[in-house]
Each structure stands twice: as C-alpha cells, then as structure tokens.
Amino acid sequence: RTAQSPRELLCELKDQARLRTLDGSEQPFSSLGWARLVPRLALEKLYRQGGQRGFRSCAVVSSAGAILHSGLGKEIDSHDAVMRFNTAPTEGYERDVGKKTTIRVINSQILANPKHRFNTSSLYKNVTLVAWDPAPYAVNLHKWYANPDYNLFSPYVEHRRLHPTQPFYVLHPKYLWHLWDVIQGNTQETIQPNPPSSGFIGILLMMALCEEVHVYEYIPSLRQTDLCHYHEQYYDAACTLGAYHPLLYEKSLVQRINTGPERDLKKKGRVTLPGFSTVNC
Numbered sequence: 001r002t003a004q005s006p007r008e009l010l011c012e013l014k015d016q017a018r019l020r021t022l023d024g025s026e027q028p029f030s031s032l033g034w035a036r037l038v039p040r041l042a043l044e045k046l047y048r049q050g051g052q053r054g055f056r057s058c059a060v061v062s063s064a065g066a067i068l069h070s071g072l073g074k075e076i077d078s079h080d081a082v083m084r085f086n087t088a089p090t091e092g093y094e095r096d097v098g099k100k101t102t103i104r105v106i107n108s109q110i111l112a113n114p115k116h117r118f119n120t121s122s123l124y125k126n127v128t129l130v131a132w133d134p135a136p137y138a139v140n141l142h143k144w145y146a147n148p149d150y151n152l153f154s155p156y157v158e159h160r161r162l163h164p165t166q167p168f169y170v171l172h173p174k175y176l177w178h179l180w181d182v183i184q185g186n187t188q189e190t191i192q193p194n195p196p197s198s199g200f201i202g203i204l205l206m207m208a209l210c211e212e213v214h215v216y217e218y219i220p221s222l223r224q225t226d227l228c229h230y231h232e233q234y235y236d237a238a239c240t241l242g243a244y245h246p247l248l249y250e251k252s253l254v255q256r257i258n259t260g261p262e263r264d265l266k267k268k269g270r271v272t273l274p275g276f277s278t279v280n281c
C-alpha cells in the first residue's frame, strides 16, 4: 500500500492527522481537573474566534544549520504566522530566520530539564506553546502519566497556574502515533516505533491551521551542512538525516506533497504545502 499519488497521501494525512490535544476529558486527566486547567479554547479554534478565518500563509522554520546565511528572515516574517522549535532563538539571527514567532513546538525535555530555563527564558513568552512527549506506541494514558519520557506534567500544571492566559497545549500521544502510522504506511522499510520529529509534528499542525504552509530548511537546500543547529557550534549529520526520529522517511513524505518549484527547494530549502482546509477529499 505504497506509491500513493500526492493527492491520496494528502487525503490520508488530512484524515489521520486530525489535530488533538489533551482536553482533560480522559482519565487520569479528568480526575486531576485538567478540563479546567487546559486553555478554554481548543487550538483549532484559537485563531478562528471573532470572525478570524485562521491563517492564510504560514512559515515553519526548522532549526537546521543550513538556514545560516540564507537571508530568509524578511520572507519568513512576511507570513501570517511563524512556527519555531524547542530552543531555536531569533535574537542575533534575524537576517536568516526572522524575528516573528507565533507558535513554538517544544518536546518534553524543554519542560523537564532545568538547563532550558523554561520558566524564565523569553523564548517561551508571548507565543502559543505546544508540548509533546512520546508515550509508548500502545498509548495508555495512566501509564504515560505515571512514567513519561521526560516529566512534562508538573511543569505544565505549574505554568498554566502562573500564566493562565497564555495558550499552552499538550498534544495527545495518539496524534503523534497517527502521524507515525502514515509515515510507516507509506514507507517500504520497517521503521522503529519512535515518534516523528518536532519538525514533522509542527508541519502537520500548521497544515491544520493555515491555508498554505511554507517550510524552511527541513528538506535541505544547497546550503546543506553537518552543522546541527543554526545557533550552536555542534556538528552531526544525524540532526538532518535522523537517528532516533524517522527523519529521513518524514522528509521524503513531505517532499512527495511539495507543490513548490524545485528552485525554491535548492535555493531556499523551501517546500510549499496546501493547508487541509483547501484539500477536498
């Protein structure tokens, strides 16, 4: 069941990747009062309240070193919404990555590891936050709550209490595994059941919120380099090609649904994807 047309693949993603965050309706979260803890407005509705129509055009900025010296900052900031990941900064890198951040997707290490200064760093203020943690494939919310990969639950609760007006969501682990199922279902090789990267998760999330999504330096441009992140002097080709995450497979999937021209990919590392609201299945 591989070699689907780009359109069939898009429809499978649209169907499988229905945005889902913890809403406090399931145990153990319901007993813990999470229905009142999570933001009142669901993430899908956040940018559609009061006559807003969601975002027209969005940018997803990967943290890859190859975006250095791209000069893409102005173009990135021209989109209605900009997504960034984990600890990726804008300060000092505005020329290449822009300065606007609308949504930041963070893995559970960011909340759990004090070195990331989640409570005090300005990276995590004045933006919508979306956190995730990889529960085992056969999702059992009780077991996950008792034993997450990194404990994101207490920092999340504390942050919600301190900053109740900041939109901050936790992705439902089933959402992650539905994405993984689509990756495996469209790949010849048998993939390790490790969750998709924050990059892939973010791209699919933006496809649910935007009419058009432009992804930068996720599929490498001609600037491809072993420099892991644009903001760190650390070299490892696995950052781009994958070790723990099924990165290579995610990227080939995204490449298959790219509607932008080849020269955008080569020169800007830019892929253009339709938002789900514009895809009729």
Ligand code: NCC
Pocket (backbone or CB within 6 Å): 061, 062, 063, 064, 065, 085, 086, 087, 106, 107, 109, 110, 196, 197, 198, 199, 200, 217, 218, 219, 227, 228, 229, 239, 240, 241, 244
């Ligand atoms: O490196 P990371 O990812 O924060 O990067 C965010 C997303 O950008 C894309 N990327 C990054 C570097 C690169 N050379 N090429 C890329 O395509 C990927 O899509 C990536 O997801 C993560 O996915 O959450 C990850 O987080 C880091 C780390 O936890 C955070 O940066 C916080 O320090 C992981 N590294 C380690 O755990 C050591 C990384 O594996 C995945």
